[in-house]
Amino acid sequence: xxxxxxxxxxxxxxxxxxxxxxxxxxxxxxxxxxxxxxxxxxxxxxxxxxxxxxxxxxxxxxxxxxxxxxxxxxxxxxxxxxxxxxxxxxxxxxxxxxxxxxxxxxxxxxxxxxxxxxxxxxxxxxxxxxxxxxxxxxxxxxxxxxxxxxxxxxxxx
Numbered sequence: 205x206x207x208x209x210x211x212x213x214x215x216x217x218x219x220x221x222x223x224x225x226x227x228x229x230x231x232x233x234x235x236x237x238x239x240x241x242x243x244x245x246x247x248x249x250x251x252x253x254x255x256x257x258x259x260x261x262x263x264x265x266x267x268x269x270x271x272x273x274x275x276x277x278x279x280x281x282x283x284x285x286x287x288x289x290x291x292x293x294x295x296x297x298x299x300x301x302x303x304x305x306x307x308x309x310x311x312x313x314x315x316x317x318x319x320x321x322x323x324x325x326x327x328x329x330x331x332x333x334x335x336x337x338x339x340x341x342x343x344x345x346x347x348x349x350x351x352x353x354x355x356x357x358x359x360x361x
Contacts, residue, residue, distance in 0.1 A: 209235055210243055211343055220252045226297035229262055238269040268323075274309045274316035278302070278348065281331040283322035291330035291341075298332075301351050314358055315351075 213231050218226040228251070232243050239262055248255040260266040280295045281288075299305055302315045309316040323331050328340035332347055339350060 210246060214246060214250045214288055217249055222251055222253060225251055225253070225258065225261055226265075229258070229264065233268060238272050240270075257358060259341040269307070271307075271309045271316070272313070275314050275358070276334055277316050277318065279318045279320045279323065279333040279335075280306075281318050281321075281323040281325075281329070283326065283329075285326035286323075286331055289329040294330050294332060294342050294347055298347050298351070299346055314355070 210232055212237060214228065217228050226249070228247055229239060232247065233239050236243065244258050244262065245254075245255045248258040251258070262270075268310055278298060280291060280298060282295070295306070298317060302310055302317060304310050304315065304317050305320045306317050312346070323333055323338065325331055325338055325340075328338060330342045331341035332339045332350070334350065339346065342350075
């Protein structure tokens, strides 16, 4: 079943125009938050491309997601400054604490985890962003405490 809001998006693009693939994927993801299997199939039908080709293009670019984001979208910077300040240890701690890998969403839908090339605030390294809010000096201890606080807050809401 196609989400009802995808058809108006698909209809704005000429059928069979393969050059519309990336803009169409971007617009559907912006509207839906991610690219569902059904959306990939529908886009392929509209552009007269096999779903495998659409999926292949979408997986090539790291901007596309195939699962909905969690209520708390956690981004770990792996840029040069963060790398030097051991952001890999921070990422490993988050993976362990959240029990998910980058690109995944926790079963309860509370957290999603993403690795980004740079968040643009190198002086705050290592840096983690949660729903766009920066957390500087994000060591494993800092992020574990942050996750505990978010879980407590989420239970209250």
